[in-house]
Amino acid sequence: MQLTDLLTGQTLTARGMVVNATGVWAADHAPGLAMTASRGSHLVVRAASLGWPRAVVSTAVPGHFGRFVFAIPHADGLVHIGLTDEPAPGVDGIAPAVPDADETFLLETMSRAFARRLTPADVVGRYAGLRPLVSAAGGGTADISRRHLLITPDGGPVTIAGGKLTTYRVMARDAVDAVARRLGSAAPSRTADLPLLGAASAAKLRSVAAPPELVRRYGTLAPDVQALAALDPWLAEPVVPGRSTIAAELVYGVLAEGALTAEDLVERRTRLSLVDADRAVALAAAHRALDWAASTHGRLCAPRPLARP
Ligand SMILES: Cc1cc2nc3c(=O)[nH]c(=O)nc-3n(C[C@H](O)[C@H](O)[C@H](O)COP(=O)(O)OP(=O)(O)OC[C@H]3O[C@@H](n4cnc5c(N)ncnc54)[C@H](O)[C@@H]3O)c2cc1C
Incomplete structure (x- = not known):
């Protein structure tokens, strides 16, 4: 062909x-x-808005059996609130937007579980995806x-x-x-x-010689990222103040994970773009990382063969 x-x-x-x-x-x-597309919308809020929860909080959706809205604590003091399950015929599958109605539903439902009411001012980022469902007649998605x-x-x-x-x-x-x-x-x-790249037992992961945050994201491959960070001072710096992703992770995304564009790096290899206010700084760093990676002319970080169990 x-x-x-x-x-x-x-x-x-x-x-x-x-x-x-x-x-x-x-x-x-x-x-x-x-196929039926079902929109799943999420909101990103600062953990401080919810009193720094340390566990996932699920709350039932009133009037529905077996439907919940959850708040999941993430790295960098962020909490993701989700999610909706709404039919989305004709929606742009590349970058589906979060409609106001989804945001209101998530804020109001999650507010029932906390002492303080969440408002749109608490939302620092939002994202949606489309579930690919094999169609069936009738009923909600x-x-x-x-x-x-x-x-x-x-x-x-x-x-x-x-x-x-x-x-x-x-x-x-x-x-x-x-x-x-x-x-x-x-x-x-x-x-x-076949284990995923970087996968290992909890005991083995505890012995990996790299910062815990890198081990959490890269498993046994974390020392590769750490080694990159040692090559240039800016590579060891956080990409965005207050976020734990360092510039070496962007370069690693290009050299070892197939990222081709700045958007690949900030939207897919890292989740830096999930906070609206961080996006511009993250994109600028991603362009610098692309240039830096290109300057190595393929001398660094040859992709590894699949690890064996
Ligand atoms: C908001 C949300 C929440 C979800 N939560 C969960 C959950 O909690 N648990 C769970 O198990 N599942 C969950 N899912 C479902 C799960 O993400 C999907 O079922 C899964 O991603 C489907 O995988 P896929 O590879 O079939 O499709 P996708 O992941 O959609 O991948 C399809 C790929 O094909 C590419 N593509 C499209 N057209 C072309 C083309 N012409 N040429 C080349 N490439 C093309 C697209 O770019 C895309 O990368 C969720 C989904 C969403 C949207």
Whole structure:
């Protein structure tokens, strides 16, 4: 097949098989498949707004059975409040906005669990995502099954759709096994035996020689980030005052994690952009990190092979 790299414009010929794993866009590439997008909105507030909670707080949504709004303490004194589950037909899947109605719902519901009422002035950031749900007739999106669907039509791409983040390895296994069967192989996917990069037992993680915050984010790979931080004073500095992410993590994102743009770094490799006021400073640092990484001409941080258990 002929492939085109849309970033560079380069084309190449390759032998392979197409797997359609495009989330809310899956139906665009699988005739007969219907997907429903469900918007999950979150708010970010300072922990001080809620009296510095140290555990997750869940509160029931009035009038609903089994629906909750939660407040989850995160690093850097931030708390994420979420989330909604609303049908979002026709919404921009690239960057779905958080509507005012979602913000009001989250603030009012969470305020029931705390002594102090939350107001929009407490919100320092907001984000939403679209759950890719395999469609079912009737009911709200919260009632649609979270099970995944594998479609293997003759002559068409393998499609894997729906599911959950927590079941992604089962989805990957099913898709890879379907591809292997098409290629005439009976070998099953090995995903169940492959640890994530940096994964290790709690005991082993405690012995990793790096700051706890880096170990929490990178596991056994934390010393690689720490080593980068030692190369240049600015790399050891927090990207944004008050946040624990250091500039070396941005460079690491470019050198070892496939980040290509400043937005990749602040929105996906780190979550620095979640606080509106931090975004501009973080983006400026990300551009500096991209330049710094380019100046190494590939001499640093060759991506590692998958770790074995
Ligand atoms: C707000 C929210 C909260 C959630 N909470 C939970 C939770 O608590 N627990 C849980 O288990 N699950 C949760 N989920 C669900 C989970 O995130 C999804 O089920 C999961 O991400 C689906 O994975 P996927 O790989 O199928 O799709 P996605 O993660 O959506 O990935 C699809 C990818 O395909 C890419 N793509 C699209 N079109 C093309 C194309 N033409 N060419 C190349 N690439 C393309 C997209 O850029 C995207 O990266 C949540 C989802 C949302 C939105």
